[in-house]
Amino acid sequence: MTVLEWIRFLIGAALMLGGSFFMITAVIGNFRFRNAPCRMHAAGLGDTLGILLLFVGLLILCGLSVFTLKLIIIVLLLWMTSPVASHMIMRMQIENGFTPDGRKENKKK
Numbered sequence: 791m792t793v794l795e796w797i798r799f800l801i802g803a804a805l806m807l808g809g810s811f812f813m814i815t816a817v818i819g820n821f822r823f824r825n826a827p828c829r830m831h832a833a834g835l836g837d838t839l840g841i842l843l844l845f846v847g848l849l850i851l852c853g854l855s856v857f858t859l860k861l862i863i864i865v866l867l868l869w870m871t872s873p874v875a876s877h878m879i880m881r882m883q884i885e886n887g888f889t890p891d892g893r894k895e896n897k898k899k
Contacts, residue, residue: 802851809843812836826883834876841868 791799816836823829845865849858 798850802847805843805847805850809840809845809847811840812843813840816840826880826888830876830880834873838869838872841865841872 813836816832819832819836820829823832842865845861849861852858852861
């Protein structure tokens with residue numbers, strides 16, 4: 791392997807390790823935080839940044855090909871759907887009568 795291939799490998803591996811770190815941190819945040827907004831925040835931000843770093847690392851390792859185009863499309867789809875899903879889960883919880891800290895509201899009619 792040439793020096794440029796080693797540099798490309800090290801950059802791609804570092805980005806993938808960084809992405810894995812953010813994904814693991816998001817999972818730990820889901821278990822550690824008490825209320826739903828904090829959990830949704832950890833999940834929404836952690837997986838978005840983690841996915842970006844993982845896929846950029848894969849793009850660097852694979853080079854330009856049809857596979858690269860597929861990875862870009864996957865990143866764009868995940869970036870559009872993940873924050874929307876987190877927001878909708880939180881909205882559903884609030885509309886079903888739960889406060890943001892997870893307690894059930896007593897609605898008097």
